[in-house]
Amino acid sequence: MKRFLLLLLLRNISWLALAVSAFASPQAWALYSCSVSTSSTGALYLGLLPAPQDSQGNARLTCTRASADPATLSYRLKADDGLQASSSQRRVRLGATANHLNYTLARSAGCQNASTWYAPATGSSNVFTGTLNFGAALSQVADIPYCLRILSGGANGATPTAGVYTDSIHIFGQFPDHDTGALTAAAPITYSVGVDNQCVFKSFPTTMAFIYTSFSAAPQVASQSFNLQCSSGLPWTAAVSPATATVLGLTYSVAVSPSSAIGIGLNQFIALSATMPANQAGTCSSGTCTATQTHTVTISY
DSSP states (O other): OHHHHHHHHHHHHHHHHHHHHHHTOOOTTTTOEEEEEEOOEEEEEOTTSSSOEEEEEEEEEEEEOOTTSOSEEEEEEEEOOOTTOBTTBOEEEETTSSOEEEEEEESSSOOTTOOBOOOOSSSOTTSEEEEEEOTTOSEEEEEEEEEEEEOOTTSSOSSOOSEEEEEEEEEEEEESSSTTSEEOOOEEEEEEEEEOOOEEESSOOOOOOOOOOTTOSSOEEEEEEEEEEEOTTOEEEEEEESSEEEETTEEEEEEEESSEEEOOSSEEEEEEEEEEOSSOOOOOOSSOOOOOOOOEEEEEO
16 A cells, blocks of 8 residues: 555656646747847927927847747837826926926837827837847847927917926837736936926006097006016016107106016916106107007016
């Protein structure tokens, strides 16, 4: 009875060894070795421009093989959402603040109408795919251009808080091109977006007109307004030049209010008022005379 049990145990061990050997049989791509490298890039965000700002970069897949391996190797190249993404929307962030700007990443040298680049767990949707042809060589590379677009318009305000916004996206390869392919180590793309302090006229003052009668008993007043939008927290001042002028012998002054404030990232109302004092004779030699004078509003920040 003991001999029978020992023989049965040996048979079980032999079966287990065969099972392990069958499971660990070499795979066709086991001797390939691949790695990914990337170039980082940046952009200057100018919210006052109507078009988004684009910047380009390049990712490189480098693979080597043994001489006995097949001379072709398919692959996928994937890109994660980045460190600052929200609901799959890629974003750059200003330091540790809550200030973000949205951007996109495309699998193309140009961002216009290009396909987005992601890292699905399965399948090849929204990834870059290709095949390396080694020929007689033992190493081969594939260069993949990409385009980062910092969005404008409704996606990002015209006057975000100034500073340097950053994000890090990780690119990695999978070879061969299917769900069970080996994965490379991830290579980061560091994306930096510089935002300058800025002020933007959101509306402009137009003509102010006086209708003045010689020796008028009361001063004449004209007014106009416009909207200014400045970066949040940015101090600014407003001035009008010339502040006083004389036309047709009539002297008047122009003032701006407020003359200084702190930007809030939204429209701020600015008023212009012009006053022509009473009891001026003027120099009109006919029944009606007209004249114009140009004034310049300057915003300093």
